[in-house]
Amino acid sequence: MSRTDDDSWDITEGVGATALSVARARAVEADAQCPLYLDPYAHFFVEAAVEAGWRSPFLDDNPVRAQAMAAYIASRTKFFDEFFTTAGANGLDQAVILAAGLDTRAWRLPWISDTTVYEIDQPKVLEFKERVLAEHQAKPGASYAAVAVDLRHDWPTALRQAGFDPATPTAWSAEGLLPYLPAAAQDALFEQIDDLSAPGSRLSVEAFGEVFYSAEQLARRQERMAEARRAAAETGGPEIPDVTRLWYMEARTDVHKWLTDHGWEVTAISAVDLMEHYKRPAPDDLEDPVPDTVLLDARKL
Ligand SMILES: C[S@@+](CC[C@H](N)C(=O)[O-])C[C@H]1O[C@@H](n2cnc3c(N)ncnc32)[C@H](O)[C@@H]1O
Known part of the structure; x- marks a missing residue:
């Protein structure tokens, strides 16, 4: 499962399966008493993957930690939903969702007329998504263009070829992405976004802090992961x-x-603070309750 410079994946493999884990969290939120957003499609992805042989892992054997992570994903999703809704209200009608995974904003958000949503991810991830959505007769609420390309490659050319206009102000998002890119590719990504952004463009980012990348936190995370793996092995999970x-x-x-x-x-x-704001606070008696991240909302002057 280690990474290589040119690796690729299907939806149930490696980095691809992380999109399924997020979809699973969104499916859980859909069943909450007072959900932060509605995602009627998340269940379909999980069901289709299970049918194809994917066995949904319990990511943590500690229910409090699992709940904290679900609250994190729910709050993060709501943040990016509000970002795109506000960008639309401010007249932006071109959106690019980087590493879209099984995000269904193009299908479920109320886009303003004539909006085009471009989604970038690996080919097999986008194929799976489109197939499942088509099977359920889901229709996007905006013009939709899938751009199947690796973000470590020349994605700006693929995006332009799909119809993207760099002269038009754009709403961009990078959610659940940055740790999967090498640091140099992350730097290149922001240079490229900046190059393609007309004044007035907006960008939302889940940015990971120093603690997230620290050796100490990594060691604690790996220890917890090893424990969860042991527990899963014992119960045949x-x-x-x-x-x-x-x-x-x-x-x-x-x-x-x-x-x-x-x-x-x-x-x-x-x-x-975001979780507090959405009344889904992280537990304060848990070590590393949620990833060390900051949610950014930026506007190009
Ligand atoms: C944790 S998932 C997040 C998906 C989505 N943004 C969400 O929040 O639901 C990570 C996604 O990043 C995509 N990804 C990671 N590295 C990528 C790369 N180099 N090129 C294209 N997609 C990438 C994966 O395929 C996967 O869909």
Whole structure:
């Protein structure tokens, strides 16, 4: 499961399966008494993957921690939903969802007229998604273009070939992505976004902090993961993938600072404050309850 420069994956494999884990969390939120958002499609992805032989792993044997993670994903999803809704209300009608995975915003958000949503991810991930949505007669609420390309390759050319217009202000998102990119590819990604962004463009980012990439936190995470794997093996549960082996644990450019230095006006909220704001607080008696992240909302001046 270790990474290579040119690796690729299907939806049930390695990095692809992380999109399924997020979809599973969104399916759980759909059943909550007072959900933060509605995602009627998340169940379909999980069911289709299970039919294809995927066994949904329990990512954590500690229910409090699992609940904290579900609250994190729910709050994060709501943040990006609100970002795109606000961008639309401000007249942006071109959106690019980087590493879209099984995100269904193009199908479930109320887009303003004439919006085009471009989704970038690996080919097999987007194929799976389109197949499942078509099987359930889901129709996008905007013009939709799947751009099947690796974000470590020349994705700007693929995006332009799909019809993207760099002269039109764009709403961008990078959610659940950055640790899966090498640090150099992350730097290139923001350079490329900046190049393709007309003034007035907006960008939302889940930015991971120093603690997330620290050796100390990684060791604690791996220890917990090993325990969960042992428990799963004892009860005959599905094997738990070690997601930490999919991340590039390298020192990173501070995204907030980089954007500010390159002419973007940035507001930031920590994951913990965001969860508090949405009344899904992280438990304060748990070590590392949620990833050390900040959610950024940036506007190019
Ligand atoms: C944790 S999932 C998040 C998916 C989605 N953003 C969400 O929040 O539901 C990570 C996604 O990043 C995609 N991804 C990671 N590295 C990528 C790369 N180099 N090129 C294209 N997609 C990538 C994976 O295929 C996967 O769909």
